[in-house]
Amino acid sequence: MKTDVLVIGSGIAGLSFAMKIAEAKPQLEVVVLTKSNNDVCNTTHAQGGIAVVLDRGKDSFEQHVSDTMKAGKDLNDREVVEMVVSQAPDRLVELIEWGTSFDSNLKGEFELGLEGGHSQRRIVHHRDLTGRELERKLLKKAAAYENLKFYDHFFVTDLLLDEEEVCIGVSALDKHQNQQINISSKVTFLATGGSGMVFQNTTNPSVATGDGVAMAHRAGAKVSNMNFIQFHPTALYEEDKYPLFLISEAVRGFGAYVVNEKGNRFLFKSDMRGELATRDIVSEAIVAELKVSGEKCAYLDCRHLDFKEFRTEFPTIVSYCNSIGINIQTDLIPIVPAAHYQCGGIDVDLDGKTTLTNLYASGECAHTGLHGANRLASNSLLEALVYSHQAFKAVVSEIDSIPEPLPHKQKEIFRAEQEADDEILRSLRMRLNEIMTYDLLHTSQKREKKEALEQLSELKEILDYYPPFNTGTPEFYELRNMVETAILVLDHAVSFSAVRHNRPQGIM
Structure with missing residues (x-):
């Protein structure tokens, strides 16, 4: 199977990017893969809204930038913050043009909400269903593009690279046929969401298992600041x-x-x-x-x-x-x-490019530098819209010069009896959640984090080397990704504690 542009994930980051590519390049085929149904994603669960400076009399871009920097403990990339904040009104107009509705008063003015860390009312929302409204309207809009195709229940297991370390597509488990396939593409776009299911308590949906971060890390892409996990109070x-x-x-x-x-x-x-x-x-x-x-x-x-x-x-x-x-x-x-939210992730530049050629990322799986150590409320949907727009512009300008990727040989997959796997995998997953707590990440000493890292390494060894744990099932792949993501979180936390007052280094 092959396509021109391959999008992994159908939240606001993946959908907005895919739609823009499909419209600008009708001769190209755009494929969106989801490991569950198309509307199962973190976007759907977003209750709050989108932070946008609209009342220029009381509010300003400068205030929004300042609030974002303060929330992130000044560990944000100011250039990124200024870019995202300044694009917010334009991205909001696009959403409205796509059919999204937001709450307004009798005068037709937006009802702007106030959330923690904001110095002004600037949250555009649709009651407490903003994410669901966005997802519903974007999916409806996306269905109108003939060159945009959706394949649900495809679990992407790994990125495919050629001999020059260029990303040429993915390997995926087709859960309809229970078989592994390769999908080649000129451009691969990761919009896989966060990793909340790694932790003992989370607000994230069951699909948030750190898949994009884990597979990008395995492929050699740079990943940063995974210790910046925001807990919702x-x-x-x-x-x-x-x-x-x-x-x-x-x-x-x-x-x-x-x-x-x-x-x-x-x-x-x-x-x-x-x-x-x-x-x-x-x-x-x-x-x-x-x-x-x-x-x-x-x-x-x-x-x-x-x-x-x-x-x-x-x-x-x-x-x-x-x-x-x-x-x-x-x-x-x-x-x-x-x-609640993963502030770190796969490093991207201002155009959403990762450190691997032809691989892009946007949304919660990406580390843009916007959030710093802690995300300001309602900046996440905005970030996804802006970075998907930036990536769209870059891809449209470059894709005609990208050669067709060569076929990639399929590897053999070991399979065991499904019934025998479930109980084992559930117990290992429970052990992971027992380890990954708020206290471990935010209040424990370096020694305790290192001890937890040793326990996580043992879990990884079990999953990597001992059949019948290596089953080739979606449950196995999710757990593998969760453990690898947890290791990154704690490894970055240990490293960060030694340079706590230094600004994190990205690729920007």
Whole structure:
């Protein structure tokens, strides 16, 4: 199988890139691969919105840049931040032209939300379903292009390189036929999302297993700052629930309080902004409070808010809380920090190019330098739109000069009995999640991180060398990627601790 442009992932990064290529180059074939259904991705789960400077009287690009840099502890790449922030209005116009709708008032003006770390209201949103609205409208738009094809339930296992280390496509498991195939392409575009499923608690969907980062690293692409994993402070705590339901940052922007088991607010002890501090600060304060109290969770208090207005703004959150017996008018919402966003990833330049020729990346799997050590709320969808646009421009200008890749020999795949694998893989995956906690990444000493690295290396050795663990199934490949990603996270955390005050080095 071969194509001109191969896109891995169907979130906002992959879809916006694929659509632009398909429209600008109708003579080219564009193929989008997804390991699940087309609408299963991190984009669909995004509740908050897109940060865009629209009210130039009160707001400015400079303020948005400053807020982004401050949230990222000034470990961001300022050139990248300025580029992304300045493109936001244009990318918003494109989304509207593609049919996406955003909340507005009776005057037809956007209702701009406020979220932690933002000095102004600048969050354009569609209630608490922004990601779902984007995904639905972009998929509908993408279906109109005859030269854009979707193949779901294709699990990409590895990148293919030629003798000169040029990316020429991928190897993938066709889950419909249960067979491994090679797909060659002139350009390969990774939009595979994040790696939240590596961690004990996460808000990410089950597909967020670090696949893009792991396969790019195996192929030799540079990967940076994987220790910069952002934990969202307000995941709804439920015992034996995995992943956890997200309570949007916008709920705190709406006026909700974070309280302890006694009903007392405590965030102002850590930051004068209280509930409107950035996610890393709020998460750290909650974890510290729980260590003192010995409780399993903190709480969001929405009881003082206008319920009618709240229900209009956050219908998904109200509905889910009701479904598990929580009435936000009378009850506190139990919360814990959970792994939410991967700020590091595959290094890319300003055009989305990785360090491997003809391989691009955008979205959560990419490390652009925008976020620094901690992402400012609602900058992620914006980043994906901007970097996919940058990559689109680069690919359109270069693809006619890229030669057709030569065929790549298929390797043999070892297979074992599926029933025998499942229990083993589940136990290994549980062990991985037990190791990868908030405390390990953010509060443990270097020695503890190194001990955890040794345990992860043992898991990797099991997966690499001992049949029947090496089964060639999607479950095996996901676990392999998760373990490799976890090793990168801790390895970068150990290295970073030695140069904590130095600016991370990228390829930009």
